[in-house]
Amino acid sequence: MVDTGRADAAERDRPGAPVRVPTRLARPFLGLAVAALVAGCSGTTTSDTGTGEARPAPAAAETATDAADSTPLAAPAARAATDATEADEDEDAPRVGTLVEDFPVELLPVPEDAVLLVTSAVPVGESPVREVSLNLRTQMSVGAVMTLYRDVLTEAGFTEVTPPADESGPTADATFTRSGGDELVTIGVLDVDGGRTLTLGGRVRTADDGG
Template structure:
């Protein structure tokens, strides 16, 4: 069985000092750059910094999504007669994607306006009700929204959900769902 080693009082400070030197060296190494240093014309050492990587992903990465979405305007194929942009509203994002194997189109619209929430919802409601949609109340109200509603038509396969956020004297409307561009 090994015998315990007792360090003399003189050896302990030397051992502690060596441990501190090793720890300081390890810490300094962890903080250094892997890029080689260089001297500038004045003879001062300058660290070389690698350039930041460039982003490789776009906001609309999939070509299918990109051709059916638009930023700042209504995308081609968006049913503007059914969901017109209210006067004075700024379109943030829109999309209209045909649903495979059906006559439905998946739509979304995000816009911003200074119009009050009740007036904005009324502007969306009027053309939808005129086109035969029935307004309903969402099953679970979203906290924090100034107004929200659902609109359905026919057998329920056409459904739009509308939410309006009221913040800093501006309203942001988000609308999404599925519709037929021609009445059933």
């Protein structure tokens, strides 16, 4: 009977004979080789830092920066439009403590000692008519205030449409019209704390408007 152990040893000792790895040792080496191959393939999909986080594309970052830099270019135009709108509104806004521009003082005079409260004179659309208001305080008597405006308005062609009233008391009011009622002025005077408060409002054509 041939001794297989000696035969195997003789076979290994023979020059040029292939080296055989026992089956129980070959399996672990095979597993390590496969793991190394998989790790090498997956490594091509990770970032340089090894964290697995993808870096943003340079083109996208540059595009976002350019868009952010270009956004404020519209701001000056928007501010200019807002300033122009505010200027137009302020031009017709009532004035406190002073006489508004273009107020028709030739038709609605202001007493010399008057303390102006609020005034306004706003054009009505494209027509020559203006909406006017006048609020002031004066030391003139109720009768004197009413006489001042009655004389000026009736001389300008206005007609008083309210019945005569006793103007020696603490209050008085009157309404005047012209141009078939297209122009209207109402006046009220009130005696308060030793002075008179005048409230005047209506719509009129001024001399510059062809009134």
